[in-house]
Amino acid sequence: MRRGPIRRVGVIGMGYVGIPAAVLFAHSPRLEHVYGFQRASASSGYKVGMLNRGESPLKGEEPDLEPLLASAVRSGHFEATSDFSKIALCDAVTLAIQTPFSDPKDLLPDFGPLFEGLSQVGRHLVPGMLVVLESTVTPGTTVGPARELLESESGLSAGVDFGLAHAPERVMVGRLVRNIREHDRVVGGIDAASTARAVELYQHVLTSGQVIPMTATAAEATKTAENTFRDLQIAAINQLALYCEAMGINVYDVRAGIDSLKGEGVTRAVLWPGAGVGGHCLTKDTYHLERGVRELGAGRLDFPPDLMSLYVSARRINDFMPRHMVHLLSDALAQVGTPLAGARIALLGWAFLGNSDDARNPPSEPFRDEVLAAGATVRVHDPFVRQYPGVPIEHDLDAVLGGADAIAVFAAHNAYRGLDPARVKALSGRDHPVIVDGRNVIDPDAFIGAGFAYRGIGRGDRNRHLLR
Ligand code: SAJ
Numbered sequence: 001m002r003r004g005p006i007r008r009v010g011v012i013g014m015g016y017v018g019i020p021a022a023v024l025f026a027h028s029p030r031l032e033h034v035y036g037f038q039r040a041s042a043s044s045g046y047k048v049g050m051l052n053r054g055e056s057p058l059k060g061e062e063p064d065l066e067p068l069l070a071s072a073v074r075s076g077h078f079e080a081t082s083d084f085s086k087i088a089l090c091d092a093v094t095l096a097i098q099t100p101f102s103d104p105k106d107l108l109p110d111f112g113p114l115f116e117g118l119s120q121v122g123r124h125l126v127p128g129m130l131v132v133l134e135s136t137v138t139p140g141t142t143v144g145p146a147r148e149l150l151e152s153e154s155g156l157s158a159g160v161d162f163g164l165a166h167a168p169e170r171v172m173v174g175r176l177v178r179n180i181r182e183h184d185r186v187v188g189g190i191d192a193a194s195t196a197r198a199v200e201l202y203q204h205v206l207t208s209g210q211v212i213p214m215t216a217t218a219a220e221a222t223k224t225a226e227n228t229f230r231d232l233q234i235a236a237i238n239q240l241a242l243y244c245e246a247m248g249i250n251v252y253d254v255r256a257g258i259d260s261l262k263g264e265g266v267t268r269a270v271l272w273p274g275a276g277v278g279g280h281c282l283t284k285d286t287y288h289l290e291r292g293v294r295e296l297g298a299g300r301l302d303f304p305p306d307l308m309s310l311y312v313s314a315r316r317i318n319d320f321m322p323r324h325m326v327h328l329l330s331d332a333l334a335q336v337g338t339p340l341a342g343a344r345i346a347l348l349g350w351a352f353l354g355n356s357d358d359a360r361n362p363p364s365e366p367f368r369d370e371v372l373a374a375g376a377t378v379r380v381h382d383p384f385v386r387q388y389p390g391v392p393i394e395h396d397l398d399a400v401l402g403g404a405d406a407i408a409v410f411a412a413h414n415a416y417r418g419l420d421p422a423r424v425k426a427l428s429g430r431d432h433p434v435i436v437d438g439r440n441v442i443d444p445d446a447f448i449g450a451g452f453a454y455r456g457i458g459r460g461d462r463n464r465h466l467l468r
Contacts, residue, residue, distance in 0.1 A: 004091070004128070005030070005091075005200070006092045006130070006197075006200060006201055006204075007030075007031060007032045007033075007091055008031070008032055008033045008034075008035075008090045008091050009022075009025045009033075009034045009090060009092050009093070009094070009201070009204075010037055010087050010089075010090035010092070010093040010094070011025065011034065011035070011037065011093075011094050011096060012087075012093060012094065012095045012096065012097060012117045012120070012121070013037070013038070013095060013096040013097040013098070013113075013117065013135075014036050014037070014038040014044070014048070014051060014057070014080060015044075015058075015096060015097075016058055016171065016173060016176060017096035017134060017135075017169045017171055017176075018036065018094075018096035018134075019036065019051070019056065019057075019058060019065070019069070019176075020062070020065055020171065020176040020177050021094065021134070021169075021180060021205065022035075022036040022072075022078060023065065023068045023069045023078060023177075024068070024177065024180055024181065024204075024205040025204055026068075026072035026075075026077040026078035027068060027071075027072060027077070028204035028205065030204065031077070031204055032077075033076075033078075033079075033089075034072070034077060034078045034079075035078075035079060035081055035086050035087075035089070035090065036079070036080040037080075037081060037082070037087070037117075037120075038051075038080055038081070038082055039082065039116075045082065048081060048082055051069065051073070051078075051080035052073060052079060053073070054066070054069055054070035054073040055069075056069055058176075059357065060173060060174060061174060062173075062176050062177065063175075063177065063178070064178075065176060065177050084120040084123070084124060086124075087120065087121055087124035088124040088125075091128070091129060091130065092129065092130040092131075092197075092201050093129065093130070093131050093132070094131075094132040094134050094201075095114060095117045095118065095121070095131070095132070095133050095134060095135060096169060097113045097117045098113065098114075098280075099111055099113075099114055099137060100284075101283075101284055101361070104283070104361060108287075109137075109138070109284060111145075114133075114137070115145070118131075118146055118149045118153075119149060119153055122149060122150045122151075122152070122153020122154045123153050123154070125150060125153070125154035125156055125162055127156060127161045127162060128161075128162065129162045129163070130162065130163035130164075130165065130194070130197045130198060131150060131162060131163065131164050131165075132164075132165045132166070132167050132198055132201065133146055133165075133166045133167075134166075134167055134168060134169045135169075136168060136169075136223050136224065136227075136285060137166070137220055137288065138220070138224075138288045138289075138291045138292045138295070139217050139220040139221045139224065139288070139289065139291075139292025139293070139296060140217060140220070140292050140295055140296045141166075141220060142164060142166040142188075142190060142216040142217070142219075142220060143190050143217055147190060150162070150164065158194075159190055159191045159193065159194060163189060163193060163194035163197040163198065164189065164194050164216070165187060165188055165190065165194045165195060165198035165216055166187075166219040167185060167186065167187045167188070167198055167201075167202060167219065168186060168219060168220070168222065168223030170183045170185075170223075170226075173356070173358060180205055180209075181206065181207040181208065181209065182207060183209050184209045184210045184211070184212050185202045185206060185210070185211050185212065186212045186219045186223065187199055187211050187213055188213070188214045188215045188216040188217070188218055188222075189213075189215070189216055190215075190216050194216075195213050195215075199211045199213055217296065220288075220292065221292060223285070224288040224289040224292065225289055227281045227282050227285035228285055228286045228289050228311050228314075230271075230282060231282040231285075231286055231311070231314050231315060231318060232310070232311060232314040233270075233271045234271050234272075234274075234314075234318055235313070235315070235317040235318050236271075236314075237251075237255065237270055237271050237272060237273045238273050238317050238318060238320075238321055238457075239317055240255075240273070240458075241457050241458030242458075244458050244459075244460045245457075245458060245459065245460040245463055246460065247460055248460040248461060248464065249460050249461055250459060250460065250461040250462075251273055251457075251458030252440065252458065252459075253461075255270050255272075255273075258270050272440075273440075273457050273458045274321065274363075274412075274438055274439050274440075274457060275321055275322060275325050275363050275364075275367070275408075275409075275410045275438025275439060275457060276319065276321040276322045276363025276364075276366075276367075276410075276438075277318035277319075277321070277352075277363065278352025278359075278360065278361045278362045278363045278364075279352045279353065279361060280360045280361060282318075283315075283361045286311045286312065286314070286315050287312075287315075289311065290309060290311065290312060319366070321363060321438075321457070322363045322364070322365075322366040322367040322370070323366070323367075323370065324457070325367050325410075325436055325438050325457075326367060326371060328436045328455035328456075328457075328463070329345070329371065329406055329408060329434065329436050329455070331455060331463075332434040332435075332436060332453040333405065333406060333434055333453075335432075335434075335453045336405075336430075336432040336433075336434060336467070338405050338406075338434075340371065340374045340375065340376050341375030341376065342375055342376065342377075343371075343376045343405040344376070344377050344403055344405045345376050345377065345378045345404065345405070345406050345407075346378075346379055346381065346400045346401050346404035346406070346408070347364055347367070347368060347379070347380045347381070347408050347410060348382075348397075348400070348407060348408065348409045348410065348411070348413070348416050349382055349409060349410040349411025349412070349413050349438075349439070350362055350364050350382040350385045350388060350391070350393055350410070351382055351411045351413070352364075352411070354411050354412030354413055354414075354439065355412070355413055356384060356411075357382075357384035357386065359382075359385045362410070362411075363410060363438075364410040364411070365391075367408065368380065368391070379394055379399075379400045379404070380394060380400070381394050381395070381396075381397050381400040382395070382413070383397075383413055383415050384413065397415060398427055401424055401427040401428060402428075402429075403427075403429055404427075404428045404430075404433065405428070405430060405434060406433065406434035406435070406436065407428075407434065407435045408435075408436045408438065409435070409437050409438050409439055409441055409442070410438050411439065412439035412440075412441050416439075417441045417442070419441075419442055421447045421449070421450035421452065422450055425450050425452065432451050432453055432467055433451075433452050433453070434452065434453045434455075435447050435452050435453075435454055436455045436456070437455070437456040437457070437459075438457055439457075440456065440457065440458075444456055444462040444465075445462075448462065448465050448468060449468060450468075451467065451468050
């Protein structure tokens with residue numbers, strides 16, 4: 001492998017991971033030039049022009065990104081291009097291409113775009129180059145399919161002619177630049193030389209973050225497991241919320257009690273119960289990890305034979321929460337004598353996260369599907385989400401609340417924390433409207449006092465209240 005220092009870097013995939021990475025590489029004094037590769041596709045080709053004008057195609061606020069991009073373009077250190085032959089000019093190439101569900105129903109990721117990117121790299125691979133996958137992939141992908149594809153396209157041999165590694169991204173929307181600079185960076189090569197080369201590459205962008213070297217497969221397992229563990233923690237508190245409802249107690253009292261346990265070596269990561277877990281990380285990374293152990297660990301896994309994976313159970317509990325919201329809604333509608341069929345539901349908050357416009361895999365969707373199937377009508381309000389395929393998103397809260405038999409809160413948008421019970425009741429026109437709080441944003445007693453039939457996730461202490 002060419003021993004010279006890395007001077008020219010290519011980043012493939014000008015998305016919310018690739019753009020900040022490319023811009024930060026471009027600002028490294030020891031790097032000469034950075035190419036941002038973007039397919040000239042109908043949906044994303046426009047980004048090349050925008051980026052070369054110093055404009056970020058990313059939605060939402062990203063502190064520092066646009067000034068860094070503009071100065072990298074002005075200095076000539078960064079250029080976006082659809083000409084993938086320029087890969088041959090690079091010493092290192094990273095791939096930051098999303099692997100979303102092809103169909104959320106079958107939980108399988110769509111590796112198509114990533115493998116197309118790898119083919120492009122293979123076609124223009126030259127000896128001495130380092131190739132790094134940043135996308136979240138199933139453990140075993142880097143040493144397996146990715147390596148095979150690169151070798152077959154290039155005729156070169158990984159570990160001998162070129163380096164190959166995995167360095168998972170850990171960026172969060174709204175903090176992209178800061179995350180890349182400050183988060184520790186797990187970096188794993190297919191062999192020691194690849195790992196060392198990848199460590200050299202990421203030193204260019206880290207400020208306070210440290211590089212954590214390991215093998216490629218360990219790096220893939222780290223990324224998927226860190227999200228699996230978060231999903232597990234959320235499932236733990238969601239299950240406790242269901243228990244508290246059944247026992248007639250308030251999960252938030254119990255949560256505060258558990259959280260009060262402090263002190264040396266004491267860890268209780270008690271998260272927050274809610275109407276479900278959405279997004280593009282936690283909904284799929286568990287299944288990456290499960291696939292990895294099934295494929296890589298085939299025949300060698302020692303685990304209780306008749307037991308489902310704890311991690312998959314956690315996914316099932318979190319995916320049950322939107323159904324639990326339907327059960328809470330049905331129970332409250334029965335209390336006010338309104339059948340679910342024909343009921344008019346105001347669904348508040350389509351986004352998967354509070355105060356965000358991100359609506360990937362939203363828990364609100366299975367809820368809406370289920371109540372529509374039961375014959376109810378649904379109007380969706382969200383102040384941030386502009387539109388969503390097949391679902392009309394309304395932005396006038398009073399209009400959506402008008403004439404509603406029931407309100408279901410799915411995202412903790414600030415707009416919902418200030419709902420006034422008397423006003424909401426007047427808008428609904430009902431003597432006893434229903435409100436189901438999936439994110440603990442309203443005060444149960446204020447709404448019960450105004451005549452609402454209230455239900456809340458984990459609020460066993462209020463869910464059996466009498467109508468006022
Ligand atoms: N959620 C709960 N209860 C909680 C926390 C989250 O129900 O206590 C729900 C949210 O409503 C949402 C879903 O889980 O529907 C995911 O929330 P999230 O805060 O985990 O947001 P994500 O999906 O953007 O997760 C990302 C991940 N970061 C990366 O992949 C780099 C995750 O590893 C981070 O821990 C998380 O951001 C974060 O901490 O912000």
